[in-house]
Amino acid sequence: MLHGKNVIAWTPYGRRDTYSILIQYLKRDVERGIVDEVWAYMNTDPIGQEDDIAYAHQLDAQYDWFRIVTMPDGVSRRPGPKQRNTGFAYRYMLDPNTVYLRFDDDIVYIHEDAITNLVEKRLEMPHATAVFATTWNNAIVSWFGQQAGVIPKEFGEVGPFCMDPMGWANGQFAVDIHRLLLDHVEKGTVEELYMYQDFPIRPGTQFSVSCFASQGSLYASLPHGPGVLVPDEEEHWHTVHQPQVTGQPNILIGNAIVSHYTFFPQRGIVCGTDILDRYRALADRL
Known part of the structure; x- marks a missing residue:
């Protein structure tokens, strides 16, 4: 618990290769008493993802703080991209005493102070629908980072848009900022990348929801029913609608750094580098 609140870290789960890195950071913070439970909301296909599904069940058998969460009763999978189905997960997030x-x-890196700082700011700012971490490889975060001088504009200038062509779609830009962060992690100087202030995000601005904090009291009192998002696409609901x-x-808070591996337009270039291997090596040393 933190400040008398339970803390549950949850993930729309689908990919073992990167989640096997993330879980090591979450395990660290469970063992430090910062995180109480870890949920994997299964967003997998029964055919073609057998290894991913088996890995989640392996973790469930291994750790008493790990929980598999499946799609709620009474709803059916939406056609199209898998992220259309992740909004149903909030029907489980109704405890007003939980962040x-x-x-x-x-997410392949979590700074050791990130969750504590994120939860504390969440409790200090109850008016916001979501309080976002400084998520490395997020276009709007990269724009703020360039304004603050922690991401060089020489990598390519980013605009303040969720799907900015440079910050969201350019693979080489993603490689450059990942290497910048990795160098700081390996030297123990990540705090040099803090922005040391918090930024309000104008209502209606779409923002990639790779990492944020919310409270159960928000979802428990929704007009269409507990945990029922309308519209049901979670990114739109949290960043545009609500x-x-x-x-x-x-x-957006400036002192809670986590790292998001890749967006699909970047994937071909990023996956052809040693970026993921470097993140895995850091996680293996925890």
Whole structure:
């Protein structure tokens, strides 16, 4: 627990290759008493992802703090991209005494102070729908990082847009910023990349939801039913719809660094480098 609140880290789960890195950081923070439970919300295909599914069940058998969560009763899979189905997970997130931390399954680094700082800011800022970590390889975060001088503009200038052509789609830009972060992690100087201030995100601004903190009290009192997001696509609901309903901005905090591996337009270039191997080596040394 932190500040009298339970902390549950959850992930729309699908990919063993990157989640096997993420789980080592979550295990570290469970053992430090920062995280109480870890949930894997299964967003897998029964055919073709047998190894991914087996790995989740292996973790479930191995750790008493790990829980597999499946699609709620009474809902059916949406056609199209898998992320259309992750919004149903919030029907489980109804405890007002719990802070829920969402991590993409390809978050491959969590700074040792990130979860504590994220939860503390979440509790300090109850007006925001979501409080976002400084997620490395997130276009809007990269834009803020360039304004703050922690990401060089020589890598390519990023605009303040969720799917900016440089910050979201350019593979070489992703490689450059990952190597910048990895060099700081390996030298023990990650704090030099802190932005040391928090940034309000204008209501209605789409923002990649790779890592954020929310509270069960938000979902328990929704007008269409407990945990029922309308519209049900979670990124749109958290970053566009709900902030416009409340008139309150979401918040990006500058001292909670995590790293997101890749967006699909970047994937071909990023996966052809040693980036993932370097992240795995760091996780293996925890």
